[in-house]
Amino acid sequence: MNKKRKSSLVGAVEAGGTKFVCAVGTGPNEFLARTQFPTGRSPARLLEKVAAWLKEREREHGALTALGVASFGPVDLDKASPTYGHITTTPKPGWKNAEIVGALRRAFPHIPIGFDTDVNGAALGERRWGAARGLDDFVYVTVGTGIGGGGMARGKLLHGLVHPEMGHIAMPRLPGDPFEGVCPFHGRCWEGLCSGPAIARRAGQAAESLPPDHPAWDYAIYYMASALVSLTCVLSPKRIILGGSVRKAGRLGEQRFFERVRKSFREIMAGYIASPALTENGLANFIVPPGLGDNAGVCGAMALARAARGPA
Numbered sequence: 001m002n003k004k005r006k007s008s009l010v011g012a013v014e015a016g017g018t019k020f021v022c023a024v025g026t027g028p029n030e031f032l033a034r035t036q037f038p039t040g041r042s043p044a045r046l047l048e049k050v051a052a053w054l055k056e057r058e059r060e061h062g063a064l065t066a067l068g069v070a071s072f073g074p075v076d077l078d079k080a081s082p083t084y085g086h087i088t089t090t091p092k093p094g095w096k097n098a099e100i101v102g103a104l105r106r107a108f109p110h111i112p113i114g115f116d117t118d119v120n121g122a123a124l125g126e127r128r129w130g131a132a133r134g135l136d137d138f139v140y141v142t143v144g145t146g147i148g149g150g151g152m153a154r155g156k157l158l159h160g161l162v163h164p165e166m167g168h169i170a171m172p173r174l175p176g177d178p179f180e181g182v183c184p185f186h187g188r189c190w191e192g193l194c195s196g197p198a199i200a201r202r203a204g205q206a207a208e209s210l211p212p213d214h215p216a217w218d219y220a221i222y223y224m225a226s227a228l229v230s231l232t233c234v235l236s237p238k239r240i241i242l243g244g245s246v247r248k249a250g251r252l253g254e255q256r257f258f259e260r261v262r263k264s265f266r267e268i269m270a271g272y273i274a275s276p277a278l279t280e281n282g283l284a285n286f287i288v289p290p291g292l293g294d295n296a297g298v299c300g301a302m303a304l305a306r307a308a309r310g311p312a
């Protein structure tokens with residue numbers, strides 16, 4: 001390895017609700033090592049394993065200059081808070097109030113640790129290497145087991161009171177739709193209607209195995225487009241990147257899923273916002289899959305590490 005690359009080596013942790021993906025490298029095409037651990041129910045034990053794995057990679061590849069953690073949430077991002085770097089209210093067993101950053105800080109006391117939501121991490125990674133290059137205002141949404149959204153306004157990651165919780169926005173009800181949704185907090189929020197488990201509950205089978213003409217897709221696509229219209233009206237993004245597993249849409253296929261979401265978006269928006277980006281042709285570049293594909297999350301953690309270290 002050349003000296004420049006070695007001096008910019010970072011550790012990345014994509015902390016997901018199902019698995020933790022860990023990597024060491026400098027960017028999307030420069031992974032020197034990668035592994036994953038099931039999330040399980042014991043945060044302390046898992047973070048010990050993660051730290052030990054990163055330490056071993058240091059011995060093989062050289063010192064890490066920073067760590068980045070892109071985490072499922074909700075998380076505490078207030079650096080003045082005693083629970084900074086903790087998960088907060090998750091219903092996930094064992095993870096309520098779990099400490100994430102502190103556990104890594106004890107193992108790596110001398111390097112910066114970047115910490116943000118998984119979706120803000122992915123947004124940063126997409127801006128550096130993926131589908132948001134050159135954009136200062138955009139949204140990154142993941143639709144999988146849950147729905148989360150992050151992004152940037154004027155080149156800064158979206159933070160505020162806590163961090164955006166786009167997956168829990170209230171949703172309209174299509175006439176005649178009796179489905180009550182699956183969110184344990186709100187029922188029919190966006191996550192309650194369009195996450196993988198929501199589509200599966202409505203259809204009585206996993207989304208991946210649904211025939212392309214199954215009505216559950218019609219509902220999912222309408223509600224998805226409706227939520228994206230709301231985000232567009234509120235945040236005025238220049239692009240929406242739609243990641244996560246649901247976008248692959250099983251037998252319907254990713255391409256048709258995106259085409260149908262864009263068409264429905266146009267119908268719901270009804271021509272109100274006059275921008276070339278929201279015309280039939282423009283929408284092909286407005287609602288897009290992640291440029292980093294399924295690596296968006298772990299690359300996001302890497303981007304958070306690089307940002308924590310400062311300009312290199």
Ligand code: ZN
Nearest residue numbers: 168183186189
């Ligand atoms: Zn909800």
